[in-house]
Amino acid sequence: MTSTVFIDGAAGTTGLEIAERLAGRSEFELIVLDDARRKLPEARKEALHAADFAVLCLHDDAAREAVEMAEGSKVRIVDASTAHRVTPGWTYGFPEIVGREAVATAGRVANPGCYPTGFIALIAPLVRAGLVPADWPYTVNAVSGYSGGGKALIERFEDDGDIAFRGYGLAMGHKHVPEMQKLAGLSVPPLFAPAVIPAHRGMVVEVPLPLGAMPGAAAPDALRAELAAYYAGSPIVTVREDVPDELLLRRSMEPWDGIALYVFGAGDDSQARLVAVLDNLGKGASGAAVQSLNLMAGLPETAGLRL
């Protein structure tokens, strides 16, 4: 059976990558609005009411508007924006964390943020297993390729070829913190230090752990073993056993919908560095949206993904 899909915001960075992952698949037929109509409220509303699925690849206000427009229709929504990630009634679209069945049966799915995908993948299973405390003030140090900021940041980095590093979120209160706290099951918000580097895509999310000072925290080998058991059999999440000399992001990175998790530990078990490497536009956005869409349509979760 073919399902119809409307990508609202199809001309944007995330929307284009979702369309690429759906291209040539007989299970989905895209509803496309031409350039003159793609922002017209009446055209969007008509498309939302005609579609089986809609993927919102919009800024938060336009995403909220789309959800309102969809009222009274049968459409099932995956929202890539931040608008509904901690909203009651919405399912957080991270099947490995909330369960595949929850996503498969949902009518409203909030696609995770790119940085939270790395943080939650690392921390949520460990908190649940009681191997690290839920009441610890975690720190999240992360770098992202500039496509993470959409068309505006892409243009800025490509116009100004001289930016080597952009630290931001310096006033704290980044929009990703609430979902990190909620999905990881933490009693205090993590301290988040994001930055952008002059590569188009790719990200590294690191959570440094002073294990010796953390009440009840397990040793690095036990943390790695727990993550490996938690994600065993996942075609998307890989827990790496190796300790490379260095972790590199390359400007030439191809689209990739997987995520690699590492636990690096000090010999005396006093410290660990949890690291997630992913593609902000892959498992961090478009790949995750297509994974959820697959599950919602009753299809294999990796169909169309770049793994």
Ligand SMILES: NC(=O)C1=CN([C@@H]2O[C@H](COP(=O)(O)OP(=O)(O)OC[C@H]3O[C@@H](n4cnc5c(N)ncnc54)[C@H](OP(=O)(O)O)[C@@H]3O)[C@@H](O)[C@H]2O)C=CC1
């Ligand atoms: N980029 C990434 O790595 C990630 C992005 N996201 C989220 O996904 C969403 C989309 O981001 P991204 O693709 O990067 O952003 P872009 O800016 O690249 O794309 C947004 C698109 O929405 C279009 N648009 C703006 N207003 C309207 C409207 N009223 N109706 C219809 N279309 C509209 C824009 O049009 P125009 O082309 O004319 O500007 C643009 O094509 C955001 O909420 C973002 O935070 C989430 C995770 C990662």
Ligand SMILES: CC(=O)N[C@@H](CCC(=O)OP(=O)(O)O)C(=O)O
């Ligand atoms: C590099 C960069 O600017 N990244 C964006 C987040 C990208 C993203 O995940 O957007 P959503 O929160 O809508 O999911 C930022 O920090 O605002």
